[in-house]
Amino acid sequence: MGRKGKNRKPSMMRTGSRRLDEENGLNSSHNLSGIGLEFNRTKTYMNLVSNEIAAELRKEEKIRVSEDTCGHGLMRDVLDITSTLEEGVSAIVDDSFTKCFNKASKTVWNFNAYLFPFWLAGVFVRYLVLFPLRLVWLLSSFFVLNVLFALSRMLLPKSDFKFRLNTIIVHLISFCWVASWSAVIQCHGPKPTSSNGRVYVSNHTSMIDWLVLSQVTPFATVMQKHPGWLGLVQTYIMDGFGCVYFNRKDAKDREKVAQTIKERVNNSHGKFPLLIFPEGTCVNNRYTTMFKKGAFELDCAVCPVAVKYNKIFVDAFWSSRTQSFTMHLFELMTSWAVVADVYFLEPQYKREGETSIEFASRVQQMIAKKAQLKIVPWNGMLKYFKPSPKLCEQKREIFGTAIKARLQAEGTAPKED
Structure with missing residues (x-):
């Protein structure tokens, strides 16, 4: 189809992910990003990532525009836009990144004459019976146990007994929280x-x-x-x-x-x-x-x-x-x-x-x-990374340059004033 030996174009997200990964490998002994504790990136660093992504896009577009293996005609014009279409379609169809942070969709099952009364009764029990009881249980037990924990820390000397006592108290604190969700x-x-x-x-x-x-x-x-x-x-x-x-x-x-x-x-x-x-x-x-x-x-x-x-x-x-x-x-x-x-x-x-x-x-x-x-x-x-407006504008310029180059090659480009 006129794309011999051509690899699939890396997406902007993959390029950005790779750039973050490379930074994670630097000075790993003092780099908290290596244990999942990444800090906010500076504006300079974000611009660096955006520029690298733009450079990848320019390189890919330059290769695509220079290819003229299809000669001319409808086939070549179609291939001109396949790269852009591929990027947009793959972002929609194969978006494995956004899927990682979406909550599960709720299945609607209660809107019929047979199940709606039971669902309504369930809402009443969950919000007006269980929730108040759980809240009172959590606040009261959490307060009492944390007072005991504070007294243990202040009054008891460091010893194995103190550690065992604190272990029991923390275990009970966690149990109280978990019990508040049944x-x-x-x-x-x-x-x-x-x-x-x-x-x-x-x-x-x-x-x-x-x-x-x-x-x-x-x-x-x-x-x-x-x-x-x-x-x-x-x-x-x-x-x-x-x-x-x-x-x-x-x-x-x-x-x-x-x-x-x-x-x-x-x-x-x-x-x-x-x-x-x-x-x-x-x-x-x-x-x-x-x-x-x-x-x-x-x-x-x-x-x-x-x-x-x-x-x-x-x-x-x-x-x-x-x-x-x-x-x-x-x-x-x-x-x-x-x-x-x-x-x-x-x-x-x-x-x-x-x-x-x-x-x-x-x-x-x-x-x-x-x-x-x-x-x-x-x-x-990467969910905290937002591509800069400059990057989006560069993408438009790259696509516009490709179209302009093709029109100039055919002698149909509009004349600039």
């Missing part, structure tokens, strides 16, 4: 334990992942610092659990947090096991995005954890771009139940000659297979 969680595999040289990694669907796992065994985790009431909980309560926080808006946090994580992995006596989400962002539990390699460069055992939610009653995915965490909790607390399976897999070690990227990919495949997730080659942080 959660049904089935665990598979050996129960996690705290030991030096070991880190746990899991797929990431929502912030409740930490609560779901901590009601089995309390974990300390690495998480972004949030504003509002959630930030207060992180500062005054979860800080006592040994959690490590970062702020994507402050690039100075990189070295500090990276060093804290390394020290924590090598000295975990009297502390909760460390849990890391290598994806770095919440994905909808149908897909799994690229695992960052930093969590697999800590020279320790990596224990995979697969979390699979059943969407029979509610979709546990938290889309932070469209929904606040408060509304996310409200959605969970007004559902019948949250149903999930948790799989604790065997510890994995880096094999001889295996790179960190290959190690991360191998662990990701284990988690994806157990949780029945589809692996996609995207950097999840």
Whole structure:
């Protein structure tokens, strides 16, 4: 068809994803993006990515315009636009990136004379009976347990007894949260334990992942610092659990947090096991995005954890771009139940000659297979990347230049004033 040996054109998203991945590989020992803790990109860096994408497009367009193997006529004119059509159609038909962050569509089943009364009764029970009871239970138990936890931290000396007591309290706190959703969680595999040289990694669907796992065994985790009431909980309560926080808006946090994580992995006596989400962002539990390699460069055992939610009653995915965490909790607390399976897999070690990227990919495949997730080659942080207007304008200029060149070759181009 006049395109001998021509490879498929890389999309703008793939080029941007590759550029982010290349940056992740630089100075990985102090680069938090390697463990899924990517910080906001500077304006200069975003322009660099946009310029690189534009350069790829110009190169591809130049090759396409220079090809004249079809001679002339209708066939050549059709081939002139196939590249542009391919890009647009593939973005619609094969959009494997956006699918990673879409909530499950709700099936309409209740609008008939037989089922509507039962659905209406269910709404009454869930919103006017279960939700108030769950809210009172959560607030009261959360307050009492956190007072006990604070007293334990302030009054008791550091000892094995204090650690065991704090473990029980944190376990109960997580249980109270999970009970407020009437959660049904089935665990598979050996129960996690705290030991030096070991880190746990899991797929990431929502912030409740930490609560779901901590009601089995309390974990300390690495998480972004949030504003509002959630930030207060992180500062005054979860800080006592040994959690490590970062702020994507402050690039100075990189070295500090990276060093804290390394020290924590090598000295975990009297502390909760460390849990890391290598994806770095919440994905909808149908897909799994690229695992960052930093969590697999800590020279320790990596224990995979697969979390699979059943969407029979509610979709546990938290889309932070469209929904606040408060509304996310409200959605969970007004559902019948949250149903999930948790799989604790065997510890994995880096094999001889295996790179960190290959190690991360191998662990990701284990988690994806157990949780029945589809692996996609995207950097999840691309959902925060917005192509600049300059890039869109460059794309228009490239296409316009190609059309103008073709018209000039035929002698039908309009004359410029």
